[in-house]
Amino acid sequence: MNWYVVYTKPKGEKKVAEQLNRFGINCYCPLIIKEQQWSDRKKKIQVPLFNHYVFVQLAEKDRNLVFTSPGAIRYLFWLGKHAIVKDKEIETIKEWLKDETAEISITSYQVGETIQVDSGPFLNQNAVVKEITNTHYFLILESLGCTLKIRIK
Incomplete structure (x- = not known):
């Protein structure tokens, strides 16, 4: 089965990820912890790594099942x-998110x-x-289709 x-x-x-999991669809929404600043406090919250995107793994014939979730567009x-x-x-994404100390x-x-x-x-990944x-x-990690921001030491 492919990931879409x-x-x-x-x-x-x-x-959407929660709803699809409840329907029995294998999905993955990578989350990172971000410190959010409000006027009176700071709080660490989980936010999606990729805004607006969820990865789903299913057979090609079952692709329409994701639209059972009203949030899937x-x-x-x-x-x-x-x-x-x-x-x-x-x-690779899962491993990267597990390793909180990794810096490139x-x-x-x-x-x-x-x-x-x-x-x-992202060892051996080509990037522009x-x-x-x-x-x-x-x-730009072309194979993943995303931009990576790396802090300079």
Whole structure:
């Protein structure tokens, strides 16, 4: 069975994942802990790693089952076909989220240059340097279709 990407309503990722799990659909909504600042306090909350996206694993014939959740809007498409995420990529995301201490360090790269990550959870992944600031690198992981923000040590 393939992993597909479902586009959800704003701030509906966790709810859609819960509903789909209740319906017996294998889904994954990667969550990270973020410190949120309110006017009177700070609080650590879980937020989705990818806004508006939930990964679902099901057979192609069962793809319409995700719409039993009212928060699921549509599937993500890539080159006119349903976007399929490889099992290895889902496992990479899971491993990366488990390793809270992992930091990737890259130096002397230019914007637009294609590099291969040589350490951390994205080991051997190809990435394009999108932007370099004083504190961060922004990399595009083409195989995952996402941008990675890395703090410069």
